[in-house]
Amino acid sequence: MLFSFRSTKTPSTRVKPLMQFSSILSSSHPSGYRTLKRIRNTLARSALGLSLLLPTAVLAAEDLNQPLTALKPTLNQAIASVNVVQLLKNNSYEKIDLSENSSDKIYNSYLDSLDRNRSFFLASDIKEFSKYQSNLDDALKGGNLRPAFEIFNRYRERSEERIRYMLKLVDNGIEKLNFKQQETLEIDREKAPWLTDKAEQEDLWRRQLKDSVLAMKLNEKDDAEIKDLLNKRYTNQLRRLHQTRSEDAFQLYLNAYTQLFDPHTQYFSPQRAENFDINMSLSLEGIGAVLQSEDEYTKVISVVPGGPADKAGQLKPGDKIISVAQAKDGKMEDVVGMRLDEVVKLIRGAKGTEVRLEVIPSSTSDGKNRIYSIVRDKVKLEEQSAQKSVIEVGKGSEKKRIGVIEIPAFYIDFKAAQAGDPNYKSTTRDVRKLIAELKKEKIDGLVIDLRNNGGGSLQEANQLTGLFIPKGPTVIVKDSRGRTEAQQDPDPKEVYDGPMAVLINRLSASASEIFAGAMQDYQRALVIGGQSFGKGTVQTIQPLNHGQLKLTVAKFYRVSGQSTQNRGVIPDISFPSLFDPKDIGESSLPNALPYTEIKPVSFNSLKPLSPEVPALQARHKERVADNPDFIYLDKLREYQKQFENRTEVTLNEKARKEEIQRMQDERLAIENYLRKSKGEKPYKTLDELENEQNDRFNQNKKDKDLSDDALLVETSNILSDWIRSKEPMLAKQSDR
Missing domain, CATH: 3.90.226.10 (2-enoyl-CoA Hydratase; Chain A, domain 1)
Known part of the structure; x- marks a missing residue:
């Protein structure tokens, strides 16, 4: 979270903004004149002219069968890129000079932000792009954005090919997909080789579709529902792809550069700059959660203390939101592949209204989605x-x-x-x-x-x-x-x-x-x-x-x-x-x-205090050695580790069901270990566990029993050990 940093004694932390024609870009400044002239020449070679100042056209739904319009950089973007380079060079805490080494990092970071899971670009695309790998530093210094837009436009082409291929598979009938094959899907392809050709690419896409269909089947959706949902999902993705703006490419590319400095250094486009950050604005009204895009999903990064989501007690960091509905009877709208700002618009709303989120929980491995209801409010x-x-x-x-x-x-x-x-x-x-x-x-x-x-x-x-x-x-x-x-x-x-x-x-x-x-x-x-x-x-x-x-x-x-x-x-x-x-x-x-x-x-x-820590640590370890709550935490951590490092999933329906059942049985056994150790009746199912947890979260915090918080209780025990260790000395001082 950004600090409120207010110090009159350190003026260097207050960086002067570089405006459109600041000293580095002023026509009266020799280096600024050369830089501005170079930018204009670059843009002229791209045959952009004054039309660069106009916004990118947004295509209507009936134009989805038309070819994608290539995106082009604007003069304002080119100037902003030079401003950012100069601003970071002069004022960032971490000093990084643009060089061939940093060019390679920008190049790889940009490819990673576009295609982290290596599902779109072909090896031939990467070979073609490699000519830019060592000269993006010079391009940025001169405001030349052509390499970035060339790569982004190719990404859009590959995205469109994938969406149309998925729609074709769905139209051919999902019932034709064979879930009896012993087939798997590689889910972590971050370090996988780039796809060699169309056949390998389409095989991966087919497996991804099978995974989506299988997940919906296991969440009790029938073939008709699945086909309708996937048709809408991919059609919406295609529409959003046609609505991609020049600003999307520019922001993504510039952040591939800014985040070389550190993960908190970011460029915000004018639309995002209006509220400083979509995430931050969402944390102040709506449900009180910070979101970000990850692959095709909207992921929960954190839940704001005291906010509506925190009070509801269900949404957790790491959860992936896949559908959003308004009110109790509103229809779920699929948001997989949707732009983050569009998802935010669906989630935000008037105070007192209800929003329902279908999520893939991060805390469970049973393959079941959850639906959470949250009443919107402002974080007070x-x-x-x-x-x-x-x-x-x-x-x-x-x-x-x-x-x-x-x-x-x-x-x-x-x-x-x-x-x-x-x-x-x-x-x-x-x-x-x-x-x-x-x-x-x-x-x-x-x-x-x-x-x-x-x-x-x-x-x-x-x-x-x-x-x-x-x-x-x-x-x-x-x-x-x-x-x-x-x-x-x-x-x-x-x-x-x-x-x-x-x-x-x-x-x-x-x-x-x-x-x-x-x-x-x-x-x-x-x-x-x-x-x-x-x-x-x-x-x-x-x-x-x-x-x-x-x-x-x-x-x-x-x-x-x-x-x-x-x-x-x-x-x-x-x-x-x-x-x-x-x-x-x-x-x-x-x-x-x-x-x-x-x-x-x-x-x-x-x-x-440090000399006393070993004795306090020894008493703590002795106390928790047979403490059910601490044993439970250790068991739960080991359970999580089993699934954290998986790189592939099975696409065989029977095997997937057996795996999920095993996960559920293990999870239930861990929960029932804790209940039995406390003399409580064991749960029959995980649904019973979740219903009880929801009831607990709905209680007012003041009504909760602190003795249920094992970590707080043990912290109090450790502090009590320390207090008791001091009592003999304090008694002697009192006698004297």
Whole structure:
């Protein structure tokens, strides 16, 4: 999540925008004149002329049998590409000079973004394109977009060939497909060789169609339904292909270049720039989820805390949305292959209205789709607010009351604060009040729960840290010029100085990592849970003559000099995690900036906790060795591993059914192990399990039993161990 980075002492983070005729492109500037002239000459050679300034025509439905119109770059796009090159060269945190080496990377990144699964391009296409592999750097510097558009237009041709071939197969009758053959489909072709000829290409497409049909059969759709659905799906894809705009090609190509710098550096076309990002705008209204396109699917990246999807409790990161319907009785509209912005339009809607999503869940491997109903709403600041609770652990004289403050995001109502509202909401102000209330409830220790907290305001991370330390720096910011500045605790008073733990997981990112890292460096709190996300960079938005650029301009470092980037925060005591670092986290993203260290700043660490960690770790391991919840998590993780690295699936209906049944039996056995160990009645089916889970999610969070949260309970137990280990020393001090 983008930080709200506001520092008057580091002006280098405020990059001046390059407008259409800025210094580098000004006709009064010699190099700018030459660059502009070169762009115009390039465009003239493409026979584009002034018509480049007109939008690409959109074909109507009745024109689908007409050949595709070749897309061409515009003058504004050419100028924007030169602007982006100069802006990144001068102001990006990571310095990359365009060269033959970077040209090769841009070329491969562009091909990957178009055809990641190597289902469209032929080996002959790649051979033809190879002439551009080593000179895209010079082309970008001069605003020459012809290579990018040539490749994109060929991709559209191959896409049209695939769609028409699929429609032909469907028209011939899906009942003719043979599901008794021992045939497989390679589903991970990212590193597969390019297809050699049309016969190999059509064989792959045929298998892909069989996989789609088989999946629908196993989701209890009959042949007539399947044929109708696939006809509509491929016809819609063909229509969208004809409606592809020049801007689509340009944005995709430019991002193949920008993301060499890091995964958070992105170019946004004018349409996307209007709301900064489709994903971000969707996270603020609608269902409260961040989406992205992956192959032909719309994939859920994250669910916004306090949003409608979070409240419904069903949609999860990694889920793939395949159909969308309006209201309870609305007809499902297939969205496979649909543009992301079109999917967003279907999902968004008026507050209080219902949307239904058919998804392929990421958390199950049984081949069954799910339909989730979500009532649209806006994500309200108060629903992202910190919440408190108290949990008791231990028995008899060893019983301890542990206060828990769950912080879903680092938020602040900037408008209310700037308007002088004395009651404006912010994370720090809310936590301060909650601590005061917990003190009245006589807590023995405090857990700050940052699980799934994706970050937010840097200001709030800094101020929240200040509630728990006397004084000192909280985080170091290093800008693109190598200058560093330490953010300081603005308040010398400690609001809470008692025993404390911070609970994190793989989805704890950015501001969460700053806070957790500071608590660990100051030896102020035990950090417990899973390795955090590893997002330790700052981005800013710069307008261009055409669209806008999000670029990384700074990097965060802990006061100890360690970066939160890439590696994240490593807990003092680790818990089992269902998140695979290879799939989720900064380290899983291409071209992520590396973990680095700088010189630490001066700070006064509290009495070291680290010597006590081994003893606490030993007691933790002894306690969870026969803990059903922890054994359950280990079993579930092993279950997931069986299916994570599959590269192919069977297209034999009987074998696929047997495989799904085996998956369901294993999953049910894992769930029933946990229930039996707790003396509960086992489930008969997975449907029974899902129905009960949905009922639980529909409960108000305040009504939930904290004892069901095994990780929170164990965190409280560890904190209690630490408190008890201190009691003899505190008693001696009291006697003296």
